Amino acid sequence: MSPASRRRALTSVLDRGRPGRSTDPTRVAPGRVVSAPDRGRGGRDGRGPGGFTLVELLVVAAVVAVLVGLLLPAVQKAREGAARARCQNNLKQIGLAVHGYHDAYQFFPASGWTGPAAGNPAGRWHSWRAAILPYVEQETVRGVFDLNFHWWEGPNLTAAAKTLPLYECPSTAGRTPTRSAVAKPTPAPGRPALTFARPLAPTDYEAIQGVQHGSINPHLPAPVYTSANRFSVMHRDSRNAMGSVGDGTSLTVMVAEAAARPLVYRRRVADPGVSNDQGIGWVDNEGPFSLDGAAADGSAEGCGLGCPAAMNARNDNEPYSFHPGGGNFLFADGHVRFVRETVPLAALAALCTRAAGDAAGEY
Numbered sequence: 001m002s003p004a005s006r007r008r009a010l011t012s013v014l015d016r017g018r019p020g021r022s023t024d025p026t027r028v029a030p031g032r033v034v035s036a037p038d039r040g041r042g043g044r045d046g047r048g049p050g051g052f053t054l055v056e057l058l059v060v061a062a063v064v065a066v067l068v069g070l071l072l073p074a075v076q077k078a079r080e081g082a083a084r085a086r087c088q089n090n091l092k093q094i095g096l097a098v099h100g101y102h103d104a105y106q107f108f109p110a111s112g113w114t115g116p117a118a119g120n121p122a123g124r125w126h127s128w129r130a131a132i133l134p135y136v137e138q139e140t141v142r143g144v145f146d147l148n149f150h151w152w153e154g155p156n157l158t159a160a161a162k163t164l165p166l167y168e169c170p171s172t173a174g175r176t177p178t179r180s181a182v183a184k185p186t187p188a189p190g191r192p193a194l195t196f197a198r199p200l201a202p203t204d205y206e207a208i209q210g211v212q213h214g215s216i217n218p219h220l221p222a223p224v225y226t227s228a229n230r231f232s233v234m235h236r237d238s239r240n241a242m243g244s245v246g247d248g249t250s251l252t253v254m255v256a257e258a259a260a261r262p263l264v265y266r267r268r269v270a271d272p273g274v275s276n277d278q279g280i281g282w283v284d285n286e287g288p289f290s291l292d293g294a295a296a297d298g299s300a301e302g303c304g305l306g307c308p309a310a311m312n313a314r315n316d317n318e319p320y321s322f323h324p325g326g327g328n329f330l331f332a333d334g335h336v337r338f339v340r341e342t343v344p345l346a347a348l349a350a351l352c353t354r355a356a357g358d359a360a361g362e363y
Contacts, residue, residue: 083170084323087204087257088336090166094205094255095334097135098128107241108254108332111207111234112285114187118239124150125191127285128207128234129167136166151283152181152194160283161198167282169204171322172259174270178202178280191286200281205330206258207288208319208352209235215292215302216349225349229356230290233332242332246355249333253351256311256329257321261287265315266298268322276316289317291352293345310348312341319348339363 052060101109105119109128116123119131126147133142145159152160177199184191210232213225233240233254245252261279264271279287291310292302298314301307311319311327321327326340332354339348343363350360 087169091330091336097132100135107239111288129282163201167203203282204259207234218304252332256319257327310345
């Protein structure tokens with residue numbers, strides 16, 4: 001190799017190892033302009049800048065649908081849990097108010113008044129919910145409500161149209177406004193047919209007066225209930241003191257959910273074609289009921305062995321809630337308990353009497 005050839009080879013080796021020098025064959029000398037390789041109008045795979053193919057969009061949509069399907073039940077469950085807790089709190093506040101009434105009068109309010117009685121000297125028709133207004137921080141509404149008039153007379157309809165969230169369960173589904181009421185001739189002096197300029201405000205909580213002994217006794221090994229021992233703490237024109245609760249206040253139901261009335265439900269299906277004149281508003285004194293038992297599909301009540309359902313089969317005159325699996329009940333000692341809807345009818349009946357000497361068993 002000639003000296004000139006050796007110098008060129010050495011220079012080439014040094015240039016390759018020298019910092020700042022590139023051996024990239026695409027390196028462009030200063031002053032030269034080259035254009036980038038042409039990748040086509042839509043990019044190398046035919047897509048626009050940042051775009052997606054149809055397959056990719058379908059995959060994303062499927063993933064989102066799966067996530068929504070997984071999350072929605074959890075969200076609904078959390079929402080219902082919060083609503084059930086609010087419902088229980090409503091009943092606890094009602095329990096405190098009923099006890100406040102008892103402390104003031106030395107007896108529980110009646111489920112409804114239809115004549116002169118302790119707590120209702122004027123003898124007008126009134127509900128237990130109107131009686132406890134001063135004890136649920138509703139002094140303003142109570143100030144309008146005048147016990148010297150029937151609930152549909154004088155200033156009382158102004159108060160009756162006032163929605164009280166304490167008397168409504170947040171889980172209750174559809175309901176219809178009450179703009180009229182049929183006449184109820186008994187007990188005397190009765191109630192005339194009524195039309196309301198403003199709808200009556202609703203309620204989802206009702207006093208359980210006791211049990212219908214003719215309907216419940218067939219479900220028992222031997223008859224237990226009579227016309228004398230079938231009552232609970234609050235019933236029509238009653239004045240029962242705490243001491244009268246012989247079965248124990250913690251084992252005696254006072255108030256149950258009877259949601260969405262007067263709109264009638266059979267199981268979870270509304271049936272607006274069925275008329276119902278009870279539970280028409282929180283002022284209604286004729287809404288309280290006694291436990292009968294219902295057919296499994298809610299088509300009948302009080303039919304003996306053919307009516308074994310204790311709750312949630314029908315909402316007219318039976319315990320009924322929109323909570324999955326059961327309903328909330330207020331007991332005479334003030335505690336609230338969620339009772340499963342599969343509770344035996346005989347067990348719930350034992351809880352709905354105050355002094356029948358019956359044992360509730362599992363509930």
